[in-house]
Amino acid sequence: MQVRPFEPVDLDGAAALLAERHRRHRAAEPLLDPAFEEPVDARREIEELLAGDAAAGRVAHRGGSLVGYLVGISKDRETWGTNVWIESAGHAAADPDVVRALYADAAAVWVESLPANHYVVVPATDDELMAAWFGLDFGQQHVHAVREAPPASFGIVPRAELTIRPARRADLPALAELELVLPRHSQGSPIFSRLPIEPIDEVHAELEADFDDPRFTTLVAEVDGLVVGSAIACSLGESKSNVSLMRPAAAGFLGYAAVLPAARGLGVGRALGEAVLAWGRDAGYPAIATDWRSTNLPADAAWRALGFRPTFRRLHRGIT
Ligand SMILES: CC(C)(COP(=O)(O)OP(=O)(O)OC[C@H]1O[C@@H](n2cnc3c(N)ncnc32)[C@H](O)[C@@H]1OP(=O)(O)O)[C@@H](O)C(=O)NCCC(=O)NCCS
Structure with a gap:
């Protein structure tokens, strides 16, 4: 050769x-x-x-x-x-x-x-x-995944006390807190991300500036009147890391989801994920994509449980 x-x-x-x-x-x-x-x-x-x-x-x-x-x-x-x-x-x-x-x-x-x-x-x-x-x-660092949009009969059945609804401006403080959930979680084991965490007032200002951007749909999960989780849905075309051969011809994107630590493991993440699947179907996308760090164990469990199948794996080798 x-x-x-x-x-x-x-x-x-x-x-x-x-x-x-x-x-x-x-x-x-x-x-x-x-x-x-x-x-x-x-x-x-x-x-x-x-x-x-x-x-x-x-x-x-x-x-x-x-x-x-x-x-x-x-x-x-x-x-x-x-x-x-x-x-x-x-x-x-x-x-x-x-x-x-x-x-x-x-x-x-x-x-x-x-x-x-x-x-x-x-x-x-x-x-x-x-x-x-x-x-x-090389070792596996990140998973890109896809699943088909759910059928017309698919509906979200969250626990009685859980409400999933579109975000309102009044939710901005809670949304800013939730925006920091992933970077904080990612600093812990076994992810060990080194990315810096933005100050919350900067996160709030960015969310406020983008709130009416029609490209993004933000959903929140509420329990007893308190916002405990959020998810962002958009076209996969908005993703900078799902490009080229990784993109189905038309797909919606579960771009972000977070649940406050105290409310995890109770079905909030699943309900938010299902709401994004239903949003994608109603927006006419035949497929929904997402991606996650493979060391993010709760995300790996949650997105696989929602039916996402790995399409590409990002592998990493550090020679430093
Ligand atoms: C990922 C995340 C949104 C999941 O939310 P959650 O409310 O804890 O998830 P749920 O309780 O709805 O569980 C969803 C599924 O994952 C499984 N799961 C969740 N956490 C798990 C864990 N730590 N270990 C094993 N399985 C777990 C559940 O069994 C469930 O499967 P099922 O619905 O078939 O029973 C939440 O853990 C979180 O906010 N993590 C930090 C931020 C983050 O990682 N965001 C995703 C970025 S890609």
């Missing part, structure tokens, strides 16, 4: 491999966008990656044919540290040996120039590809 830098002449071969990988992926998860089974659409995604900042691509040839490619890009350092990302359209290969050879060649240069966090977004149902990356010392 011969590995060398990605050249424009390799684009069609890479696009054919990616379209084939996506065809296999859709056989396991039909909600994904069929468009990317077309090499012309798959090619556009690879071209976009190659046009990005600090993009670096490799291809592997065997017996005169292209058998794999890999493109690494770089993202915002404040969030990700020094980093290299291999996105959902950033790799496809004929077999695990090709993945290993491509990464070995590319990482030699990346690590020499900069110690960094390496991320790769891998189809969740592709056991071979997943095993190849796990064998390269």
